[in-house]
Amino acid sequence: xxxxxxxxxxxxxxxxxxxxxxxxxxxxxxxxxxxxxxxxxxxxxxxxxxxxxxxxxxxxxxxxxxxxxxxxxxxxxxxxxxxxxxxxxxxxxxxxxxxxxxxxxxxxxxxxxxxxxxxxxxxxxxxxxxxxxxxxxxxxxxxxxxxxxxxxxxxxxxxxxxxxxxxxxxxxxxxxxxxxxxxxxxxxxxxxxxxxxxxxxxxxxxxxxxxxxxxxxxxxxxxxxxxxxxxxxxxxxxxxxxxxxxxxxxxxxxxxxxxxxxxxxxxxxxxxxxxxxxxxxxxxxxxxxxxxxxxxxxxxxxxxxxxxxxxxxxxxxxxxxxxxxxxxxxxxxxxxxxxxxxxxxxxxxxxxxxxxxxxxxxxxxxxxxxxxxxxxxxx
Numbered sequence: 001x002x003x004x005x006x007x008x009x010x011x012x013x014x015x016x017x018x019x020x021x022x023x024x025x026x027x028x029x030x031x032x033x034x035x036x037x038x039x040x041x042x043x044x045x046x047x048x049x050x051x052x053x054x055x056x057x058x059x060x061x062x063x064x065x066x067x068x069x070x071x072x073x074x075x076x077x078x079x080x081x082x083x084x085x086x087x088x089x090x091x092x093x094x095x096x097x098x099x100x101x102x103x104x105x106x107x108x109x110x111x112x113x114x115x116x117x118x119x120x121x122x123x124x125x126x127x128x129x130x131x132x133x134x135x136x137x138x139x140x141x142x143x144x145x146x147x148x149x150x151x152x153x154x155x156x157x158x159x160x161x162x163x164x165x166x167x168x169x170x171x172x173x174x175x176x177x178x179x180x181x182x183x184x185x186x187x188x189x190x191x192x193x194x195x196x197x198x199x200x201x202x203x204x205x206x207x208x209x210x211x212x213x214x215x216x217x218x219x220x221x222x223x224x225x226x227x228x229x230x231x232x233x234x235x236x237x238x239x240x241x242x243x244x245x246x247x248x249x250x251x252x253x254x255x256x257x258x259x260x261x262x263x264x265x266x267x268x269x270x271x272x273x274x275x276x277x278x279x280x281x282x283x284x285x286x287x288x289x290x291x292x293x294x295x296x297x298x299x300x301x302x303x304x305x306x307x308x309x310x311x312x313x314x315x316x317x318x319x320x321x322x323x324x325x326x327x328x329x330x331x332x333x334x335x336x337x338x339x340x341x342x343x344x345x346x347x348x349x350x351x352x353x354x355x356x357x358x359x360x361x362x363x364x365x366x367x368x369x370x371x372x373x374x375x376x377x378x379x
Contacts (some may be wrong), residue, residue: 086250
């Protein structure tokens with residue numbers, strides 16, 4: 001998890017090269033496979049083999065789009081897009097998913113046609129050898145592309161690699177149907193084509209939904225937020241880190257905000273020094289840019305405030321939907337309380353606000369309370 005600033009820069013510079021190189025390898029392999037399978041399928045009148053060739057061709061097109069997405073995503077920030085073009089890669093991933101989905105639907109239509117208008121396949125030993133070689137090539141290519149995608153955090157490459165591994169399974173089903181046809185003279189071409197098409201459609205839909213999650217925005221990764229919290233709390237002056245929110249602007253481009261809890265005896269100069277130190281440390285070790293570090297103060301010498309906090313925390317957390325209470329501060333002289341509560345999605349926020357306000361007033365009627373409800377954004 002921990003990286004220094006120079007390592008992050010090197011990774012960012014190399015990432016585009018790795019994606020482009022891997023995609024070109026995928027294009028070359030898929031074009032060759034598509035050509036061989038198309039020739040074999042047409043000569044043997046096998047719809048399953050032809051559809052397998054179409055699938056390889058769509059994979060090659062997907063790799064082209066991945067290259068374009070990586071090139072555009074690597075563009076430097078400018079006045080119009082000050083946080084860069086990283087999210088373009090999500091659009092390219094969506095286009096890849098759309099191509100896979102289109103290929104699946106087209107394959108399904110053609111396979112159904114062949115069920116009603118069958119055409120007997122004529123396999124040869126060469127056909128079986130080519131299909132078997134294609135399976136091995138797809139397994140190797142899929143494993144390589146997926147590994148490279150995980151290495152550089154490229155959703156498009158991971159999707160392409162997974163799709164290639166899945167293609168190997170589909171090609172194996174084509175090989176099995178060819179063997180059955182040769183041994184028992186039973187033609188399963190069209191039916192295998194339908195099965196292949198359904199799996200392709202399923203893969204396309206899943207890829208599309210995963211990319212939509214990235215575009216819409218989803219819960220921050222639990223491992224990342226836990227690492228950030230631990231790293232921030234390692235600072236000797238910080239008692240707690242809360243409300244960590246990450247904003248993703250493309251793979252490996254994360255910005256974030258956090259609230260830290262500091263003693264009420266600190267000066268503004270102390271706070272400024274600490275927050276800057278935390279921002280630098282977090283970036284050097286994780287690559288996350290903390291654009292905002294908010295501050296909660298906590299009572300350090302007031303015993304009455306400590307008693308109020310403990311009693312109030314126990315009462316608040318007795319509600320199942322109250323996940324955490326933090327940022328507590330009691331001004332016993334001016335009779336004011338302020339604290340935040342992380343609320344789950346199991347309760348309406350207005351209802352939660354009303355319950356907490358009533359609870360606080362009942363326990364401490366002489367105090368004016370300021371209660372902020374935080375959204376459950378991270379694990």
